[in-house]
Amino acid sequence: MANLKELSKKEEILTGGHRLCAGCGHGIATRMILNAVDDPVVVGCATGCLEVATTIYPYTAWRCSFIHNAFENAAATISGVEAAYRSLKKQGKLKENFKFIAFGGDGGTYDIGFQSLSGAMERGHNMVYVCLDNGAYMNTGIQRSSATPRGADTTTSPAGTVIPGKQQFRKDLAAIMADHHIPYVAQASPNNWKDLYNKAKKAFEVDGPAFINVMAPCPRGWRYNTPDIADIMRLAYETRYWPLFEVENGRWKLNYKPKKYVPVEEWLKLQGRFRHLFNPENRHIIDEIQAEVDRRWDMLLERCGEKKE
Amino acid sequence: MNKRVALTGNEAVAQAMKQINPDVVAAYPITPQTEIVQFFSSFVANGQVDTEFVTVESEHSAMSATVGAAAAGARAMTATSANGLALMWEVLYIAASNRLPIVMPVVNRALSAPINIHCDHSDSMGARDSGWIQLYSENAQEAYDNMIQAVKIAENPKVLLPVMVTMDGFIISHALENLEIIDDESVKNFIGTYKPDHYLLNAENPITMGPLDLYDFYFEHKRQQAEAMKNAKDVILEVAGEFKKLTGREYGFFEAYKLDDAEIAVIILNSAAGTAKDVVDELRAQGKKAGLLKLRVFRPFPYEEIAAAVKNVKALAVMDRAETFSNFGGPVFAPVRSALFDMKNDIKVVNYIYGLGGRDVVPEDVARVYADLEKIKETGKYDNLITYLGVRE
Ligand SMILES: Cc1ncc(C[n+]2csc(CCOP(=O)(O)OP(=O)(O)O)c2C)c(N)n1
Numbered sequence A: 001m002a003n004l005k006e007l008s009k010k011e012e013i014l015t016g017g018h019r020l021c022a023g024c025g026h027g028i029a030t031r032m033i034l035n036a037v038d039d040p041v042v043v044g045c046a047t048g049c050l051e052v053a054t055t056i057y058p059y060t061a062w063r064c065s066f067i068h069n070a071f072e073n074a075a076a077t078i079s080g081v082e083a084a085y086r087s088l089k090k091q092g093k094l095k096e097n098f099k100f101i102a103f104g105g106d107g108g109t110y111d112i113g114f115q116s117l118s119g120a121m122e123r124g125h126n127m128v129y130v131c132l133d134n135g136a137y138m139n140t141g142i143q144r145s146s147a148t149p150r151g152a153d154t155t156t157s158p159a160g161t162v163i164p165g166k167q168q169f170r171k172d173l174a175a176i177m178a179d180h181h182i183p184y185v186a187q188a189s190p191n192n193w194k195d196l197y198n199k200a201k202k203a204f205e206v207d208g209p210a211f212i213n214v215m216a217p218c219p220r221g222w223r224y225n226t227p228d229i230a231d232i233m234r235l236a237y238e239t240r241y242w243p244l245f246e247v248e249n250g251r252w253k254l255n256y257k258p259k260k261y262v263p264v265e266e267w268l269k270l271q272g273r274f275r276h277l278f279n280p281e282n283r284h285i286i287d288e289i290q291a292e293v294d295r296r297w298d299m300l301l302e303r304c305g306e307k308k309e
Numbered sequence B: 001m002n003k004r005v006a007l008t009g010n011e012a013v014a015q016a017m018k019q020i021n022p023d024v025v026a027a028y029p030i031t032p033q034t035e036i037v038q039f040f041s042s043f044v045a046n047g048q049v050d051t052e053f054v055t056v057e058s059e060h061s062a063m064s065a066t067v068g069a070a071a072a073g074a075r076a077m078t079a080t081s082a083n084g085l086a087l088m089w090e091v092l093y094i095a096a097s098n099r100l101p102i103v104m105p106v107v108n109r110a111l112s113a114p115i116n117i118h119c120d121h122s123d124s125m126g127a128r129d130s131g132w133i134q135l136y137s138e139n140a141q142e143a144y145d146n147m148i149q150a151v152k153i154a155e156n157p158k159v160l161l162p163v164m165v166t167m168d169g170f171i172i173s174h175a176l177e178n179l180e181i182i183d184d185e186s187v188k189n190f191i192g193t194y195k196p197d198h199y200l201l202n203a204e205n206p207i208t209m210g211p212l213d214l215y216d217f218y219f220e221h222k223r224q225q226a227e228a229m230k231n232a233k234d235v236i237l238e239v240a241g242e243f244k245k246l247t248g249r250e251y252g253f254f255e256a257y258k259l260d261d262a263e264i265a266v267i268i269l270n271s272a273a274g275t276a277k278d279v280v281d282e283l284r285a286q287g288k289k290a291g292l293l294k295l296r297v298f299r300p301f302p303y304e305e306i307a308a309a310v311k312n313v314k315a316l317a318v319m320d321r322a323e324t325f326s327n328f329g330g331p332v333f334a335p336v337r338s339a340l341f342d343m344k345n346d347i348k349v350v351n352y353i354y355g356l357g358g359r360d361v362v363p364e365d366v367a368r369v370y371a372d373l374e375k376i377k378e379t380g381k382y383d384n385l386i387t388y389l390g391v392r393e
């Protein structure tokens, strides 16, 4: 595979000059993923931060063809583009090869776009769907989604005196996608750029649908010091909160096993959205989060055929 | 060679789609439209078309995929009815605003609740402001003819707007009718090949579609869209002219039936126009000067032409197969009445809401409307501005 120096020479498909916040995970993840594609690519995007920040008319930050349709239909839209491609190719009306990718935030993927994503995956379109998971509806001002971690303070799950933040644990979308029995599913983090790059490469190469869930930290919504983004991303997998794994044709594989046990609170304490959990009366929530992280980690080990620690 | 065949409305539309041979069709079932995509799926299964057939999981995705395909540079279609159209609502606007020449048959059906599978126009009328051109069809022949003309209208560079072709659920979609279909080659030549200027699958010239568009440009884009709708008027007539050369069948914004010297007249859409024509014939036989205007093009709304066509009428009834709950009549009534405002005469215009949820409209119902008009003509007065026809009250 290419090393970082080579990749840095590659012409970026998503140009600088977009208007994402400084230190936004979306830009980092998107650029790394698009580094892994060589053919012309058509990008579809759900409504959300990535879309509104990169396409303010009459400007565009995209060097490839790009389509935004609505919030919940990025997968269905790219299904249509890909179907058009197959039809035109078959009829000999189109010469070039194209690749197809859809990006959605967690709101546009786990929630409102869930049906259209599931449909597109089931139908087997040759496309990559990437969820840029920042764990909330950031574009509308940090509301909870079904990807928001338990305990997080958001504008619709505020930390109040009676209810201390979001009450439910997050949905496990990567597992749900794996249960669609599509050729390739992965969970990744831009901090481990090699891992993410390799996963993107595989996703583009498989014949059929691929899904990648990428952690995309949001300094505004998570309320951390922007330069800490790398630590935040690293601690997410070191604490096993955000495991890195892939599922190739139904075979689960763990990509990274932390050397030592790092409690999840190390990740929580860097972020303002969890600050209230460190008050004594909320301590039990941290314990519950830890128990759930451990439970899901054990399940993942089992799926990946790894020994329990 | 053109040939006469017996087809249902749904078969006729599916036949038109087969001859158009779109690059992509997205399909989702809903009564009474379902048969169209079923027939079409057999054309796909038997290799009679080049189409990629995308069996989506909802109408929202059907319209979304159709938008994606059209944006990619393909001829793209889907079909729907009632709740399916309602579920597409968000994306209908996006299709029109992106100036995508999609063609979609809509088999008219009542909107829920209560759930009702039969015909009225609440579905397509609900979509009337979404920026789609709307063509209404009295029978299977017109639905078939409109489908073929729709492709040419939509793709005209001066237009580039999506077109909805409607026909009445069950009454037309499921009834067998004798009609003339055009031979495949002539359809192919008539619609020509589609060559979009800007499309996603162009590696040389990539584009960004559907961007964020703020107050500095959005208004201009809407203004251009309105202009395209205005241009559609000429194009619809141009295409109708060419279609007449091909088939001998005449189309315009509307059909004026015995309207020239009429003193009383009705404006109506789709299948009930056939019933109304019979009533007009009967009244003419009795020496009464009755006429009919069957509206074909509802978007763009040909207000000047309608006003000119009915200018000598003394009393006019607009019959609507949909409610607007505005307390001011149906969706056709208000713009027709407004179109007459500048005329230097004193036409009395009343509204009849009829046939909701598939309620039969029989000749006696329409005869009653003409009898009311006769009275209005004589007295210059009417009892009710809005009448619910054939309902228990
Ligand atoms: C049908 C619909 N409902 C709501 C919205 C408003 N909306 C736009 S973006 C957005 C949130 C996006 O959140 P997410 O998908 O998580 O992406 P992020 O901006 O966080 O990357 C919402 C709720 C919309 N555009 N369309």
Ligand code: SF4
Binding pocket: A019, A020, A021, A023, A024, A025, A026, A049, A050, A053, A134, A138, A139, A217, A218, A219, A220, A221
């Ligand atoms: S609000 Fe968050 S997700 Fe949106 S651009 Fe800013 S950092 Fe990125």
